[in-house]
Amino acid sequence: MLRTRLTILYQLVIKGGVLLFCLFGPTNIHATPTTLDPHQLSTAICGACHQDIFAQWQSSMHAQSTALSDPVHGGIYKEVVGSPTTEGITLKGAYPVCLNCHAPNAALVTKTKLDDANYHEGVSCVTCHTAKHFKGIFDDKGAVLFGIQTYLLSNTHLQSPSGRYLAPELDATHPFPMEPNQTMLRTSQVCVGCHSQFHVLASEPNTQPTPTCQSCHMPKINESTHHAIAGGHSEVMIKRAVIVTLETQAEGKTLKTQVHLQNILPHYFPDGSPLRNAYLKLTAYSKEGQLVWHNFQSFPPVDTDDPQAFLSLIVVNETGDVQPILPHQITEKDIRSDTRLRPYEKRTLRYEITADNITVIRAELIYNLLPYDVINKFTELTGDLTNPVVAGMAEIRF
Template identity: 40%
Template structure:
């Protein structure tokens, strides 16, 4: 993608939305490293090749000022989620400042004050930052709860409130004054507790609930799926688990193989019936949203093969990708035009077939396999970020984004009678 130049990091007196994550890294090094490797840190068209490709198609260059959404002629709605600090300033030149290029950085999330929902009063969706009241102070799950300590220190307590409240001697910009830390000037970054937002799914839904295209066709719709699941376990429980005392800011999702491998229970069983084997592929979506979810071009597919005692494939459910020859093994959300033909997200006028796994859904696929010579049946479940057609079309993308990822496999030994 486009090269990222050096930036000016926000200084005292500038908007908090100009504060780079590099400032936060001074103290929060482990969290910063996790965030730096996350898709939140790669969310802009400068850094995410897939988003960048679509952005160039529907908007234009992310390094030019004043570009507009080509279809609507308005400020690009994409930036409300993918570059929220830039959206606050109504700029489209994302290489002008670190806080813009960093996408969903520390202050982008930690200045969300309250969630208004994505349904606007005019019936239109209000997405990304538009779904929130935004503060000019940092919002935290707990904040600094030192009121009792201050009261004790001001009273006649013999020990001056020792052991209560803020006990660290490290300079802390969250107390409201600029500090010098390890030779660097850190601006005042006052912080207040906001557990109702920062410890709930409200922190996520502005960007991850639902996104429609200009024709009103749902594209991303994770929030609706989550609501349909009836789950009361919030997004943070899976995507920001606590480890070593801190919430994991790598926020794994569709780009994280480890998260993907935990998502689906997958196995294969076989039973001989005369000259055939009946193979049953079992899938269970363990997630409180569809699998896959998010961008509509994400998909799953299943490959099933039978082997002889020499390791040769003697049967398979599909040669190559099963989208055409074994559609039940292809799990995707299709978009269509008025004639029902496949259409890309920006121009689709209606939803097509949705064969993805619904929240917590269990599904079985059955296959009849000639039993002769078969000693093993192997099933594989693959995840892909792009539809097969887009993989061919976007041949400029790196292979780690276009190649399928094996997220589950199961082998069943066959004792043929």
């Protein structure tokens, strides 16, 4: 039955062009096996057979990466660039560089009207499964490359992590032939074109084995690679990142307290967009449950109360002004300060707590997907986008 369904799919996509006409309209109806580019295809074609993987991908941020689907990126895009449904829009006189990651199929043909063709699908199946080689985030002249620009792409063959070569004429497995490319699909190279994150151990040459991005973000479940690709939007993933422990020693009426933060990730915490941040909240309570000491005097917390407690990446634009996010890969010159936990870092924060009747000291590492000034600016954002997550917690009771 599967073979029959695949054969029919092949006839529709390659020989008849009917499905492409239904999905994209008459502009692609004349495509032939020699001219059809897989980047023109909708993910629905892949999902016809790969149903579980398709459903997982639909729940991912990859599927929601465009300004039409991601309210955070969409809000910033509309303010900085313009309407995501307008063709020919530019950023500082050039093609908007953010589309190279957020709408790669549109970027390949320099389109900006994202509700056309398959551009609204964001980082789709073919985005990753046509990446043949990672060229790096700089070109030969040292200029920064963005997203899909960092890859040599195949317009004729899908790329396979399995090591097998598959083709329609052999077994009708795919409308396009698929060639083995384990170096790309089974390593972090397939990720770092967009997720370079300034320094990522998993993407750097190393004589010692290091985890790949896929090890955590695309784990094997029942012998199948999971394509939900959970990350900074996932509370489950955030709670796995850092181990928080407490030590305290009484010296007279003072409790000398040490909070240990251990990043167990092979990359920074927080990581990803500079919008993401975290801070340590340290509190002490009386036997009656009354708050008697805390390291912050206000909410939202301000770094002047406790500078060491903040974990964030502060970037600046070309004029030196702090900017929540930059429209390009971050390099050394863009960074004003970086207090995030480095890969595998162990950091100790020290406090002296003076208060009577303390029975509980609690440390909580609070993670925010967005800084409070962005939340206050884009008031339509709600739910998981604005709610903080307790990434780690420890307490001592006396």
